[in-house]
Amino acid sequence: MCQVGQAGRFGLPLESNGMELLVTGGAGFIGANYVRRTLETQPGTEIMVLDKLTYAGNATNLAGVDAELVVGDICDAGLVQGLVDKADAVVHFAAESHNDNSLDNPRPFVDTNVMGTFTLLEAVRRTGKRFHHVSTDEVFGDLALDDPNRFTETTPYNPSSPYSATKAASDHLVRAWVRSFGLRATISNCSNNYGPYQHIEKFIPRQITNILDGRTPKLYGTGLQVRDWIHVDDHNDAINLILERGRLGETYIIGADNDHVNNLQVIRLICTLMGLDENAFEHVADRPGHDMRYAMNSTKLRQELGWEPRFTSADDGMRRGLAETIEWYRDNEAWWRPLKDAVEAKCAERGQ
Numbered sequence: 001m002c003q004v005g006q007a008g009r010f011g012l013p014l015e016s017n018g019m020e021l022l023v024t025g026g027a028g029f030i031g032a033n034y035v036r037r038t039l040e041t042q043p044g045t046e047i048m049v050l051d052k053l054t055y056a057g058n059a060t061n062l063a064g065v066d067a068e069l070v071v072g073d074i075c076d077a078g079l080v081q082g083l084v085d086k087a088d089a090v091v092h093f094a095a096e097s098h099n100d101n102s103l104d105n106p107r108p109f110v111d112t113n114v115m116g117t118f119t120l121l122e123a124v125r126r127t128g129k130r131f132h133h134v135s136t137d138e139v140f141g142d143l144a145l146d147d148p149n150r151f152t153e154t155t156p157y158n159p160s161s162p163y164s165a166t167k168a169a170s171d172h173l174v175r176a177w178v179r180s181f182g183l184r185a186t187i188s189n190c191s192n193n194y195g196p197y198q199h200i201e202k203f204i205p206r207q208i209t210n211i212l213d214g215r216t217p218k219l220y221g222t223g224l225q226v227r228d229w230i231h232v233d234d235h236n237d238a239i240n241l242i243l244e245r246g247r248l249g250e251t252y253i254i255g256a257d258n259d260h261v262n263n264l265q266v267i268r269l270i271c272t273l274m275g276l277d278e279n280a281f282e283h284v285a286d287r288p289g290h291d292m293r294y295a296m297n298s299t300k301l302r303q304e305l306g307w308e309p310r311f312t313s314a315d316d317g318m319r320r321g322l323a324e325t326i327e328w329y330r331d332n333e334a335w336w337r338p339l340k341d342a343v344e345a346k347c348a349e350r351g352q
């Protein structure tokens with residue numbers, strides 16, 4: 001634990017009145033869970049959320065949460081500067097993040113993921129505030145199914161889609177601002193998240209809500225794609241450890257050691273947990289350029305900061321995490337029901 005007089009939470013001097021965070025994209029899936037988790041585990045923290053409330057951002061994700069929601073665009077330099085001026089640190093989740101949407105129309109991804117990050121970096125540069133940039137494993141491209149290696153902090157970037165290319169660009173901007181301007185920043189690259197409040201266009205909540213809605217679950221292609229699935233709370237706990245104790249200018253890989261689990265196994269586990277035969281799904285058209293395998297080596301995060309995930313391995317932790325996630329969607333039909341028909345209609349247009 002940090003002692004008084006040393007760097008404390010969020011890499012800043014300890015103060016008795018807590019810290020104020022600006023969380024961009026804090027009404028989205030991971031961001032909203034971050035806000036909830038931080039207020040639960042870091043009492044005294046004050047949070048401002050900046051979110052454009054596009055299709056993936058939902059104000060109801062923050063219902064009952066003691067945080068200030070500012071509806072706006074991270075490309076709005078004046079708005080961003082005013083909020084950064086009031087914050088002690090910025091946690092940057094805001095991003096266009098759906099691969100299929102990036103194939104349909106890449107422009108919003110360039111605007112938000114590249115220009116939005118640039119706008120934030122400039123605001124932080126003027127004030128010297130602490131900045132943490134939340135990124136993805138997809139910047140590394142993919143690995144062959146028989147490749148024994150995992151992504152590390154030094155793996156070369158090889159993005160496959162407009163989404164991952166724009167996230168790679170935003171990572172490079174952060175590193176350049178650290179080196180050129182001395183920005184007090186860190187980066188984390190995380191694997192695929194699951195948990196409450198995830199938009200039902202995504203793989204796991206789509207299958208859960210299909211079953212709850214009496215529809216047949218859908219599997220892209222053969223389902224042999226491997227993802228290192230991580231529960232959103234484990235991801236967000238790692239982010240707060242990096243904010244508190246991470247070395248400035250460094251990148252940290254976040255993964256839960258579930259990189260032996262393919263999408264076929266995940267959909268079978270969902271079917272089983274929801275009382276269906278494990279093969280009660282249908283195969284649909286695969287996504288163009290679908291990456292085959294992501295695998296994360298989070299040794300640096302574990303050894304330097306002592307982080308360990310609570311939900312790991314398909315047979316134990318991931319089973320528990322999925323069971324809790326299923327119950328959340330079962331108990332919160334009013335949250336996902338208005339989205340369902342439109343999502344399924346859009347997937348049907350793609351043959352998925």
